[in-house]
Each structure stands twice: as C-alpha cells, then as structure tokens.
Amino acid sequence: MRVSARHATLLLFLAAFAALPLLLPSSFHLRVATLVWIQALAAVGLNLLMGLAGQVSLGHAGFFGIGAYAVALGPRHLGLDPLLSALAGLVLSGLLALLVGRPILRLRGHYLAVATLGLGILVWLVLNSEVALTGGPDGIQVPRLVLFGWRVAGAETWYWITGAVLLLGVWLALNLEDSPLGRALRALHDSEVAARVAGIDVARSKLVVFVMAAIYAALAGSLLGLFNRFVTPQVADFLHSIELVTMVVIGGMGSTLGAIVGAAILTVLPQALTVFHDYEHAVLGLMIILFMIFLRQGIVPGLAALLPRRAVA
Amino acid sequence: MSTPIIEARGVGISFGGVRALDDVSFAARAGEVFSIIGPNGAGKTTLFNIVSGLYRPDSGKVLLAGEDVTALPPHLLAARGLCRTFQNLQIFLRMTVLENVMVGRHLHEERGLIPALLRLPSVLRQNRATRARARELLAFVGLEKRADDPAGALPYGALKRLEIARALAAEPKVLLLDEPAAGCNAVETEEIDRLIVTIAERGVAVVLVEHDMKLVMRISTHILVLNHGRILAEGTPAEVRANPEVVAAYLGRHAAEAAHASG
Amino acid sequence: MDQLLQFVFSGLTVGAVYALVALGFTLIYNASDVINFAQGEFVMLGGMVTVFAHAAGVPLPLAALLAIVVAVATGLAVHRFAIEPARGANAVTLIIITIGASILIRGLAQIMFDKQFHRFPAFSGEDPIAVLGASILPQSLWVLGGAAVIVAALWLFMERTLLGKAVRATAANRLAARLVGIDTTLVLALAFGVSGAIGALAGILVTPITLTSVTVGTLLALKGFAAAMLGGIGNPVGAVAGGLVLGLLEALAAGFLSSTYKDAVAFVVIIAVLFVLPQGLFGKRAVERV
Ligand SMILES: Nc1ncnc2c1ncn2[C@@H]1O[C@H](COP(=O)(O)OP(=O)(O)OP(=O)(O)O)[C@@H](O)[C@H]1O
Ligand SMILES: [Mg+2]
Numbered sequence: 001m002r003v004s005a006r007h008a009t010l011l012l013f014l015a016a017f018a019a020l021p022l023l024l025p026s027s028f029h030l031r032v033a034t035l036v037w038i039q040a041l042a043a044v045g046l047n048l049l050m051g052l053a054g055q056v057s058l059g060h061a062g063f064f065g066i067g068a069y070a071v072a073l074g075p076r077h078l079g080l081d082p083l084l085s086a087l088a089g090l091v092l093s094g095l096l097a098l099l100v101g102r103p104i105l106r107l108r109g110h111y112l113a114v115a116t117l118g119l120g121i122l123v124w125l126v127l128n129s130e131v132a133l134t135g136g137p138d139g140i141q142v143p144r145l146v147l148f149g150w151r152v153a154g155a156e157t158w159y160w161i162t163g164a165v166l167l168l169g170v171w172l173a174l175n176l177e178d179s180p181l182g183r184a185l186r187a188l189h190d191s192e193v194a195a196r197v198a199g200i201d202v203a204r205s206k207l208v209v210f211v212m213a214a215i216y217a218a219l220a221g222s223l224l225g226l227f228n229r230f231v232t233p234q235v236a237d238f239l240h241s242i243e244l245v246t247m248v249v250i251g252g253m254g255s256t257l258g259a260i261v262g263a264a265i266l267t268v269l270p271q272a273l274t275v276f277h278d279y280e281h282a283v284l285g286l287m288i289i290l291f292m293i294f295l296r297q298g299i300v301p302g303l304a305a306l307l308p309r310r311a312v313a
Numbered sequence: 314m315s316t317p318i319i320e321a322r323g324v325g326i327s328f329g330g331v332r333a334l335d336d337v338s339f340a341a342r343a344g345e346v347f348s349i350i351g352p353n354g355a356g357k358t359t360l361f362n363i364v365s366g367l368y369r370p371d372s373g374k375v376l377l378a379g380e381d382v383t384a385l386p387p388h389l390l391a392a393r394g395l396c397r398t399f400q401n402l403q404i405f406l407r408m409t410v411l412e413n414v415m416v417g418r419h420l421h422e423e424r425g426l427i428p429a430l431l432r433l434p435s436v437l438r439q440n441r442a443t444r445a446r447a448r449e450l451l452a453f454v455g456l457e458k459r460a461d462d463p464a465g466a467l468p469y470g471a472l473k474r475l476e477i478a479r480a481l482a483a484e485p486k487v488l489l490l491d492e493p494a495a496g497c498n499a500v501e502t503e504e505i506d507r508l509i510v511t512i513a514e515r516g517v518a519v520v521l522v523e524h525d526m527k528l529v530m531r532i533s534t535h536i537l538v539l540n541h542g543r544i545l546a547e548g549t550p551a552e553v554r555a556n557p558e559v560v561a562a563y564l565g566r567h568a569a570e571a572a573h574a575s576g
Numbered sequence: 577m578d579q580l581l582q583f584v585f586s587g588l589t590v591g592a593v594y595a596l597v598a599l600g601f602t603l604i605y606n607a608s609d610v611i612n613f614a615q616g617e618f619v620m621l622g623g624m625v626t627v628f629a630h631a632a633g634v635p636l637p638l639a640a641l642l643a644i645v646v647a648v649a650t651g652l653a654v655h656r657f658a659i660e661p662a663r664g665a666n667a668v669t670l671i672i673i674t675i676g677a678s679i680l681i682r683g684l685a686q687i688m689f690d691k692q693f694h695r696f697p698a699f700s701g702e703d704p705i706a707v708l709g710a711s712i713l714p715q716s717l718w719v720l721g722g723a724a725v726i727v728a729a730l731w732l733f734m735e736r737t738l739l740g741k742a743v744r745a746t747a748a749n750r751l752a753a754r755l756v757g758i759d760t761t762l763v764l765a766l767a768f769g770v771s772g773a774i775g776a777l778a779g780i781l782v783t784p785i786t787l788t789s790v791t792v793g794t795l796l797a798l799k800g801f802a803a804a805m806l807g808g809i810g811n812p813v814g815a816v817a818g819g820l821v822l823g824l825l826e827a828l829a830a831g832f833l834s835s836t837y838k839d840a841v842a843f844v845v846i847i848a849v850l851f852v853l854p855q856g857l858f859g860k861r862a863v864e865r866v
Contacts, residue, residue, distance in 0.1 A: 050668070056667075056668055058671075100847075103850075103851040104847075104850075104851075106854055107850055107854050108854075109667065110611055110667070110805065110809055111805060111809075111850055111854060111855070111856070113611070113671070114801055114802055114805040114846055114850070115846065115847050115850050117798065117801070117802075117843075118802065118842075118843030118844070118846050118847045119843075119847065121798065121839075121840075121843050122840055122843050122844065122847075125837065125839060125840050129836045129837065172430045175429060175430050175431065175432040175436075176429060176430055178432075178440065179429035179430075179432075179436055179440070180418075180419055180422040180423075180424045180429065180439075180443075181424060181426065181429055182429070183408075183412060183415055183416050183419070184416065184419060186405065186407060186408055186412075187405045187408065187416045189405075189407065190404070190405040190406050190407055190408070191403040191404070191405060193367060193387075193399070193403055193864075193866045194399065194403035194404070194405065194479075195405075195416070196366075196367075196386065196387040196388050196391075197365060197367075197387045197388075197391060197396060197397055197403075197480075198388075198391060198396070198416050198417050198419055198420075198479065198480075198482075198483060199388050199391035199392055199419050199420035199483055200388055200416075200419055201388050202388070208426060238794065238798065239679075242672065242675050245668065245672060246672050249668060249669060249672060253668075254407070278686070278687050279683070279687065280683070281679055281680075281682060281683030281686060282679075282680050282683030282684050282686075282687065283683070284679055284683070285676045285677065285678070285679030285680030285681070285682075285683055286676070286680050287676075288672060288673070288675070288676030288679065289657075289658050289673055289676040289677060289680065292662060292665070292669050292672050292673045292676065293658070293661045293662045293665075293673070296662065296665050296669055328863065358866075362866060367866060368863060399866060401866065403866065
C-alpha cells in the first residue's frame with residue numbers, strides 16, 4: 001500500500017511535535033515553536049480556502065483578530081470565562097464569514113482580493129479605533145486561562161496545547177480533502193463551469209470553506225491571545241494577512257503540510273532576523289521576494305516531486 | 314411516440330446586439346441520438362449553454378421532463394438528470410483522471426459536512442464505492458489504465474472521453490455532447506461512435522453537436538440544422554441530407570462525403 | 577453650503593492623489609496583469625527624497641527631480657529584479673512579490689531616512705484663497721492641476737506616440753502584440769518606470785498638505801488599489817474617476833460622520849459597490865464564454 005499524502009502529513013507532524021521539546025534548548029525556543037503551531041493553524045485553514053478551493057483572501061487576519069480580541073474583551077466587558085469567550089469569538093467570526101461570504105465569493109480574481117482585503121482592514125480599523133472598547137493601538141491584556149481550576153501557564157504547557165489543537169485542525173482538514181466536499185472544492189478551483197454542471201453547488205461549497213477558514217483563523221487568534229496574554233491590533237493588520245497568504249504559498253498551495261512548513265518559516269525567520277536590527281524589514285521583504293521567485297511551486301510539492309513517484313501523492 | 318425528455322421552445326439570446334440564437338426549438342426523447350449541426354458560429358454551443366443553465370435566454374423556454382427549468386442554475390439541472398461535456402475541454406487538471414470522474418458522482422454522494430470532517434466509516438465506505446464506480450466508467454471509455462495519472466497528462470482525444478465518463482458518472486437522463494470527436498483520429502472517432510450508441514441504447518437522450526458528418530449521419534435518429542442562430546432544417550438524416558438548402562448553406566463539400574458514407 | 581464646498585475641495589485634492597496611484601496600478605496591470613502593491617512606496621519616495629534633498633540644501637525643483645529619478649529607478653528595479661525573474665508565476669505569487677518589494681523599499685527607506693513626519697514649503701505660499709465662501713490652499717490647486725497635466729500627458733503619450741501605441745497593444749492582447757514584434761518586456765519595464773514617475777509626482781505635489789513619512793505608502797497603495805477596482809481594473813478613466821470618488825466620499829464622511837473612520841470609507845465603498853456591480857463601476861459585464 002502506498003503512503004498517502006494524508007498519512008505522510010500526519011506522521012511528519014506527529015514526529016516533529018513529539019521530538020521538538022527534546023531538541024529545543026530553551027523555553028524561548030519552545031515559545032517560538034508555540035507561535036509556529038498557532039500561525040500554522042490559521043494557515044492550514046486558509047489553505048483550505050486558497051490552496052484547495054483557489055479563492056484568495058487578503059484579509060484573513062481580520063478573522064484572526066476577532067478571535068484574539070474575543071479572549072480579551074469577553075472577560076473584561078462581559079465577565080465571560082476566557083474559554084467561553086474564545087468560543088464566542090469562533091461563532092462571531094464564523095457568522096461574519098457567513099454573512100459577507102455569499103456576496104464576496106461571487107467575485108473573482110482581483111475583485112475577490114480587494115473585497116477580502118477591505119474586510120480585513122475594516123476589522124483592523126475597528127480594533128484600532130475603538131479605544132474605549134479595545135484599548136486602541138496600545139493593545140489590551142488577556143486574562144489567564146483557567147481550565148477547571150488549572151491555571152494554564154508555562155512555555156511547555158502551551159506548546160502541547162497549541163500543538164494538540166493544530167493536530168486536530170490538521171486531521172479535520174485532511175479529512176475534508178478526502179470527502180465529496182473536498183473533491184468539489186478542488187474541482188471548482190480548476191473549472192467552475194464543469195463543477196456546476198457536475199451538480200456542485202459552487203456558491204455553497206465556497207461559503208462552507210470560507211466559514212471554516214474563518215473559524216480556523218479565529219481559533220488561532222484566541223490561542224495567540226491566551227498564550228501571549230496580550231493582544232494588539234497588529235494581529236489583524238494587512239501585513240499579517242499577507243504573512244498568512246505567504247505561508248500558504250511558500251509551503252505549497254493545496255498542501256496542508258506545506259501550510260505548516262510555511263508558517264514555521266515565516267514565524268522563525270523574523271525571530272532570526274532580529275540580529276539584523278535596523279535591516280529587519282528590508283531583509284524580510286527581500287526574503288519574501290526570493291522565496292516567491294525561487295520556490296514558486298512551494299516547498300512541500302517541490303520536495304515531493306524529488307521523491308520517487310507514488311511514494312508521496 | 315413517447316414525450317420528449319428535453320425540449321427547447323422558441324429560445325433566443327443576444328450578445329451585445331448580435332442575435333446569436335433566434336426562435337430555436339427542438340425536442341429529444343429518451344434513447345435517441347439527436348444531433349445539432351451547423352457551420353461555425355451557428356449557435357450550437359450557445360444553445361447547449363442555454364439548455365444546461367449557464368446562459369439565461371432572453372426569450373423562450375427550456376423544459377426538462379415536461380417541467381419548465383429555464384431559470385434553473387446548472388447544478389440543479391444536473392440534479393434533475395441533465396449533464397454535458399464541453400467543446401473547449403473543462404477538465405479538473407490538478408486532479409487525477411480517476412478523481413475527475415469521482416467528482417461526477419457528487420450528486421449521488423451523501424455530502425454531510427460533519428461526517429466528512431470526522432471521517433466516519435460511512436464516508437470511507439462511500440469513498441470506496443465512488444472510486445469503484447469511477448473505475449468502471451473509466452473502463453467503459455477505455456481509460457482504466459490511466460486512472461491514477463494526473464488528468465493534465467492525457468492526450469486530447471482521451472480528455473474528450475474523460476469528460477464523457479465524468480458526465481456519465483452523474484447517471485444523466487439527458488447528455489449533451491459538444492463536439493466529442495473534434496481533434497480525434499479515426500480510431501478514436503470510431504470509439505466515440507460506439508460509446509454514444511451504447512449510451513443511447515441504455516435509455517439516455519443524447520444531444521450531439523458534431524462537425525464530423527459521417528459520424529452524425531451514421532448514428533443520429535434526428536438532426537437539427539442551425540445557421541446564423543436560426544433553424545435551417547430538421548428531420549431524419551436522410552431528409553436533412555436531401556434538403557437543398559442544407560446542402561447549399563452548410564454541407565457543401567461535406568455532402569458528397571456524407572452521401573458516400575451512408576453508401 | 578460653504579462647508580460642503582470646503583469638503584469637496586479637500587476631497588478632490590486627496591482624490592487626485594488616489595487617482596494617480598490608481599492610474600499607476602492600471603498602467604502596470606494592463607501591461608502584465610500584475611497588481612503592483614509597491615505603488616504606494618513610489619509616492620512615499622517622491623515625498624521623502626524631496627524632503628531630505630531639500631533639507632540638504634538642494635533647491636526644491638532639483639530635489640523634486642531627484643525624487644522622480646529615484647522613484648523611476650526603483651520602479652525599474654522592481655520590474656527587473658522581482659517581476660521579471662518570476663515571469664509566468666500565478667497572480668497570488670506576483671501579488672506577494674510586489675508586497676515583498678514594498679516591504680523592502682520601506683525597510684530601506686527607514687534606514688536611509690527616519691520615522692518622523694516631514695514636509696517642505698508649498699510651491700506658491702501657504703495663504704488660503706477664498707472661493708465662494710470656502711478657502712482653498714494654493715497647493716491644492718497645484719495638486720489638482722498637476723494631476724490633470726499628468727493625466728493629459730499620459731493620454732497624449734498613449735494616443736500619439738509609437739511607444740504609447742505599443743503599450744496599448746500590449747494591454748489589448750499580449751500575445752498578438754508579441755507576434756507583431758512588440759517587446760512586451762520593454763513595455764512592462766516602461767510601465768513600471770512611468771508608474772514610478774507618476775507616484776513620485778503625486779507624492780511631491782501633496783506632501784506640503786498631508787505631510788509624508790516612510791510609512792505612508794501602505795495605506796495609499798491599498799486605497800489606490802480600491803480606487804482602481806472601483807472603476808473596474810484596467811480602465812484608466814475608471815481609475816481616475818474611482819480615485820476622485822473615493823477622495824470625495826472620504827472627505828465628506830470625515831466631515832459629516834466621523835473622522836476616526838475616514839480610512840474605512842474606501843473599503844466600505846469598494847465592498848458595497850462590488851456587492852452590486854461585481855465588475856466595478858465601469859467594468860464590462862461580459863457573459864463568460866465556455
Ligand atoms: N459569451 C458570449 N459572449 C459574446 N458572444 C458570444 C458568446 N457566446 C457565443 N457568442 C457568439 O454567438 C455566436 C454563436 O457562437 P457558438 O459558440 O454558439 O457557435 P457554434 O455553433 O458552437 O460554433 P462552432 O462550430 O465554432 O463551435 C457567435 O457569433 C459567438 O461569437
Ligand atoms: Mg461550438
């Protein structure tokens with residue numbers, strides 16, 4: 001029996017997940033790994049929308065921001081438990097996607113790009129401007145997560161929690177791919193007319209995956225807020241949206257493993273670049289350009305092509 | 314004679330002032346091969362686009378099994394048993410040959426989101442069944458050996474047959490085929506000929522657009538001739554071939570060839 | 577009433593800048609289908625280079641010329657080193673490349689300049705002129721007049737020169753243009769160069785009014801993109817109209833509704849319009865052929 005991409009992805013991720021705490025020398029490194037898992041969760045969701053269904057979103061950080069601010073604002077303004085707040089954030093993010101999804105997803109190409117971009121910016125503007133509610137550009141504190149009396153703390157704890165959530169997210173995403181809806185999404189990516197004629201409700205399929213991607217992003221946002229115990233509007237800004245898109249593209253559009261690899265690169269890289277001090281931004285821009293030029297097909301599909309055929313499909 | 318399963322009544326459409334179709338009607342019955350012929354730009358593909366719900370006509374109606382389906386979107390028409398292929402191939406190029414046909418099974422699959430996400434045993438069972446059915450259909454069109462190849466790796470003629478297999482996967486009552494033999498060599502055309510006849514024998518109404526007159530004259534039960542968006546003639550192959558207007562407007566150099574073919 | 581007029585003046589001034597940015601988007605898009613998000617950085621360079629050259633003692637006209645040269649060189653470099661090597665990549669990849677380029681340009685500008693807001697003196701003094709009860713800055717007239725001249729010059733270039741015709745041919749059909757011997761790579765390089773110049777001019781004209789800093793490019797690019805899409809991508813007239821409309825609405829919203837959400841206007845408008853007209857205001861509504 002051949003090793004499917006599905007099994008390879010799960011195995012490789014599990015191996016990395018289990019081995020990293022043994023390999024990483026300090027809690028700083030564990031914190032970076034935790035950030036990777038969180039960003040990867042959002043990227044895995046975005047990959048369903050972009051890689052699988054071929055629908056670009058340049059505003060995905062908006063949904064991320066909703067999740068992140070939910071865990072800050074829920075406890076502060078509504079007295080909600082952080083966990084319940086996170087849940088509310090997921091629901092809110094999913095509902096927003098459901099509401100705007102149908103008209104937005106009718107758009108194609110650059111029109112879809114500008115509409116999603118606008119959506120993301122609007123969320124960011126609200127988070128940035130409603131100072132009384134959100135604390136504005138300075139950000140806002142997030143209370144500590146307490147699960148049934150257990151105060152969740154420590155780099156290693158968060159490493160395992162976020163990694164487990166990512167594992168669940170990856171499993172669900174892989175399951176979706178190998179289902180009628182997953183095939184429908186890949187089909188409409190290649191030819192919408194052929195998909196429609198084959199009986200696929202294209203509008204509904206796109207909407208479902210858009211809502212799912214929004215929920216993934218919101219969950220990632222909530223985890224980031226709870227982990228950092230602080231959020232700023234930057235989590236929802238345009239640059240973050242672009243980072244998420246870049247993660248999906250660098251890793252390889254349509255590859256769940258690729259989304260994780262892309263998230264790892266774009267999360268670790270800036271940490272490494274801090275040694276360049278003033279040149280940090282310039283180097284980041286340069287790296288993005290170079291990655292896109294030389295790894296256009298994405299890292300994971302690029303590597304898979306090198307393996308003997310049929311080993312990884 | 315049975316009632317028509319697919320019918321167009323006085324259909325017309327314009328594109329920016331150009332009347333691409335005007336007052337076109339036809340009716341096809343189960344088990345029949347109904348051909349639509351006409352010179353380039355006559356409006357054959359446009360008629361297919363209207364019947365399959367991709368374009369909305371400015372005038373006229375489309376009836377499927379006697380019901381007015383004029384405003385229905387393609388996926389609902391597919392659910393009612395209407396499928397088609399495309400003149401300019403519409404293949405899912407990033408998927409394998411087998412997966413292309415599996416997509417065609419969409420309507421016959423249980424599509425619940427939660428079972429899919431949780432990968433319940435029912436989903437796995439269904440995936441296996443879909444895969445098996447898709448393999449049968451690939452065997453039917455002679456592509457079983459290429460099942461796991463990327464669709465983009467197939468030659469043109471094979472892609473034409475892949476589209477037929479994908480359309481058949483939906484188990485249509487009406488199948489619209491837009492130039493299935495275009496770009497195919499003699500052997501492949503022979504193969505397509507056999508496929509179409511078999512499909513019609515199974516009770517499907519096949520509506521065929523094709524430029525290969527030998528093929529059309531050989532397998533059609535009925536022929537509609539379009540010219541400049543209007544009906545020029547209609548009838549059995551023999552009637553159409555004998556129609557002087559058709560010969561003048563369209564058949565021309567094909568006429569002798571067609572007469573020869575029918576011997 | 578005079579208050580309304582006041583808002584109209586300021587709206588048109590800002591709108592002219594959006595229009596020029598949108599025009600830059602359109603020019604490059606038509607030559608290549610690339611959406612160049614580095615467009616806003618050309619505006620930033622126009623303002624910042626002029627500021628710093630002027631501060632170093634260079635006379636203002638010369639400083640402005642230098643800024644244009646820098647922006648054109650930057651545009652050509654983006655094309656040569658970022659777009660050309662990625663030829664054939666898909667639209668999303670190209671978008672990310674241009675965003676990478678904009679981060680790079682901004683990053684380099686941060687090193688060379690500083691993070692403060694700057695301006696230089698207005699070209700014809702700072703005293704407002706009274707018009708029908710409202711007052712207008714002389715520099716606003718410079719912006720509006722400058723934008724009009726740029727649009728007219730571009731139009732003449734496209735209609736009357738051989739090179740301009742090559743650009744239009746490339747926009748209409750790239751393959752056909754190549755077949756008749758047009759060097760489409762050169763045309764695209766030209767589009768980047770001209771977009772750089774237009775962006776820089778916009779930055780130079782508007783800096784005395786709105787001030788500039790190394791970070792002004794991002795939001796300008798996003799709003800310029802929205803303006804270009806509002807008019808229907810690829811349509812130069814639509815781009816200019818889209819820019820002016822956005823500028824006007826923004827000023828009116830800031831004046832009568834809330835200045836906090838001034839920046840939201842462009843995006844609310846573009847989303848609302850696309851919900852109703854998926855091809856933008858002036859986009860062709862074609863039935864997709866299959
Ligand atoms: N989406 C569209 N927009 C504009 N014009 C169209 C569109 N679809 C078809 N047409 C026009 O309608 C007319 C009929 O075209 P159609 O494709 O139906 O012809 P056809 O009979 O299929 O020709 P062929 O044998 O070449 O396939 C042509 O003039 C064509 O240009
Ligand atoms: Mg046709």
